[in-house]
Amino acid sequence: MLAGSLYTAQVDPRRLFEGHALANAGRFLRGGFPPDLSTEFLGQMIRPALETIQISVVGTLLAVLIGLPLGLLATSSLAWSGILHERRAAAGRWLLGFLPYVVARGLLSVFRSVPEYVWAFMFVRAVGLGPFPGVLAIGIAYGGMLGKVYSEILEGVNPRPLETLHAGGASKLGVVLYGLLPQALPSLVSYTLYRWECAIRASAILGLVGAGGLGQQIELSMRFFEFDEVVTLLGLLFCLVGAVDLISGRLRARLTR
Amino acid sequence: MSDAHPAYELRELRKVFADGHRAVDGISLTVGAGEQIAVIGPSGAGKTTLFRLLNLTLRPTSGSLSIDGVDVAGLSEQALRRQRQRIGTIYQQQNLVGRLRVVHNVLAGNLGRWSTARALSSLWRPRDSATARRALAQVGIPEKLYARTDELSGGQQQRVALARVLIQDPTIVLADEPVSSVDPSLAVAIVTLLRDLAHESAKTLLMNLHSVDLALAYFPRLVGVRDGRIHFDLPRDQVTEVLLRGLYAGHRDDELQLERPPGGLNPFGRACRPLRGFAE
Numbered sequence: 001m002l003a004g005s006l007y008t009a010q011v012d013p014r015r016l017f018e019g020h021a022l023a024n025a026g027r028f029l030r031g032g033f034p035p036d037l038s039t040e041f042l043g044q045m046i047r048p049a050l051e052t053i054q055i056s057v058v059g060t061l062l063a064v065l066i067g068l069p070l071g072l073l074a075t076s077s078l079a080w081s082g083i084l085h086e087r088r089a090a091a092g093r094w095l096l097g098f099l100p101y102v103v104a105r106g107l108l109s110v111f112r113s114v115p116e117y118v119w120a121f122m123f124v125r126a127v128g129l130g131p132f133p134g135v136l137a138i139g140i141a142y143g144g145m146l147g148k149v150y151s152e153i154l155e156g157v158n159p160r161p162l163e164t165l166h167a168g169g170a171s172k173l174g175v176v177l178y179g180l181l182p183q184a185l186p187s188l189v190s191y192t193l194y195r196w197e198c199a200i201r202a203s204a205i206l207g208l209v210g211a212g213g214l215g216q217q218i219e220l221s222m223r224f225f226e227f228d229e230v231v232t233l234l235g236l237l238f239c240l241v242g243a244v245d246l247i248s249g250r251l252r253a254r255l256t257r
Numbered sequence: 258m259s260d261a262h263p264a265y266e267l268r269e270l271r272k273v274f275a276d277g278h279r280a281v282d283g284i285s286l287t288v289g290a291g292e293q294i295a296v297i298g299p300s301g302a303g304k305t306t307l308f309r310l311l312n313l314t315l316r317p318t319s320g321s322l323s324i325d326g327v328d329v330a331g332l333s334e335q336a337l338r339r340q341r342q343r344i345g346t347i348y349q350q351q352n353l354v355g356r357l358r359v360v361h362n363v364l365a366g367n368l369g370r371w372s373t374a375r376a377l378s379s380l381w382r383p384r385d386s387a388t389a390r391r392a393l394a395q396v397g398i399p400e401k402l403y404a405r406t407d408e409l410s411g412g413q414q415q416r417v418a419l420a421r422v423l424i425q426d427p428t429i430v431l432a433d434e435p436v437s438s439v440d441p442s443l444a445v446a447i448v449t450l451l452r453d454l455a456h457e458s459a460k461t462l463l464m465n466l467h468s469v470d471l472a473l474a475y476f477p478r479l480v481g482v483r484d485g486r487i488h489f490d491l492p493r494d495q496v497t498e499v500l501l502r503g504l505y506a507g508h509r510d511d512e513l514q515l516e517r518p519p520g521g522l523n524p525f526g527r528a529c530r531p532l533r534g535f536a537e
Contacts, residue, residue, distance in 0.1 A: 090316035164352040167312045169342030169369025174376050178365045182354045
């Protein structure tokens with residue numbers, strides 16, 4: 001299978017070292033060094049850099065707002081099966097919770113199977129250039145991923161405390177607040193932070209189709225063959241990703257204590 | 258609450274699981290309001306399933322179950338919730354959320370009454386923490402109010418579960434092997450505490466017990482369950498050793514945790530002693 005994949009993916013290392021490939025790469029590198037570190041250019045890039053961070057933060061926030069409710073609906077132990085629904089299931093009325101469950105699963109799967117790049121492409125056409133389509137793209141694509149993983153985490157918690165709350169007359173939301181979420185919170189937050197790390201990288205890619213931030217600047221500089229600017233921008237992106245990884249890593253380590 | 262109706266009225270109650278296992282196989286039982294009953298029997302007899310039917314977690318396959326004279330079969334989900342609020346259950350495992358502070362696990366007893374907004378805001382700033390502290394004081398651990406629950410010992414966690422039921426303030430208390438995971442001296446403390454609390458506030462108490470000694474020592478009426486059926490249902494002083502032998506026949510000897518002094522004296526009616534298997 002690996003051999004077949006290598007063939008169909010047209011993996012051919014020789015092409016990397018052919019004359020014009022080397023020449024192009026050389027031109028890019030020569031053009032890229034020294035990078036443009038003028039205060040004027042760096043000053044201009046502060047806003048796009050902030051924009052990239054904002055896109056990732058607001059996008060992830062939107063993803064949580066989409067993923068959490070859908071993820072809860074897509075949690076089988078909360079929707080239709082298991083000890084909380086035994087009376088309903090034994091009475092043959094399990095479809096009542098099963099339908100919203102299936103709809104939520106379907107939505108989540110559509111949201112995450114369309115790549116964020118394609119979402120961004122569509123939203124740029126719908127709402128115009130800028131960070132907003134980037135936020136929407138990350139919110140929807142990552143909302144789909146978060147919801148799926150949330151539901152898996154929630155299905156894995158110890159059901160006994162849930163049964164106890166249910167047996168004491170708690171509503172479904174009461175069971176969620178006092179049994180389900182407290183047990184799952186560290187895993188939920190940890191995975192959400194991980195997704196935020198991914199979102200900052202993704203927001204750069206999304207910029208390439210015009211969805212704001214550093215990515216859009218990279219695209220502009222490349223179009224004008226300003227490779228010294230491109231290298232500076234890549235360096236900036238590298239720093240941003242590193243900083244976010246660091247912050248999120250610290251937070252996650254504290255959570256799992 | 259009407260005194261005219263029994264707390265529970267079970268007629269030919271059956272629970273057959275999807276795999277065909279007949280966990281409860283035709284139980285008829287009447288429990289008067291305020292009564293205290295111990296349910297005993299070998300493991301796998303269907304006691305836990307019976308309790309889950311009684312607290313409206315499971316739906317019986319056939320037969321009828323009435324609470325205070327109301328047949329629960331026809332109740333809506335809302336009405337079922339209201340009934341559940343009136344039934345407090347204590348389980349073998351503590352079934353608490355370890356990551357939450359004790360105060361939240363105790364106040365969770367209010368969830369049947371609280372609106373969602375109120376439940377949510379209490380997680381932020383505990384509502385009625387004074388009541389929670391009083392409940393914890395009743396079970397002897399008021400100083401643990403703000404401790405993280407998973408830092409408590411097994412016995413302390415069982416007390417937290419008790420405090421939650423106190424907050425819930427049900428009219429019926431079901432205790433499903435509440436002391437099988439705590440040491441014997443604490444077992445006696447918890448059983449007597451539950452019995453006294455139920456007695457003070459005229460609650461109906463059904464306790465599923467692994468230990469025959471505890472059942473005989475602290476409960477006036479014993480129901481023996483075997484193979485999903487009632488083996489006997491008698492006042493304490495009519496429960497003979499022959500009946501108990503029959504109840505546990507074919508099961509491991511140590512399940513019948515009776516102490517027989519060397520003199521062959523009647524072991525019944527005495528205060529509880531440390532159980533066999535726990536000594537040393």
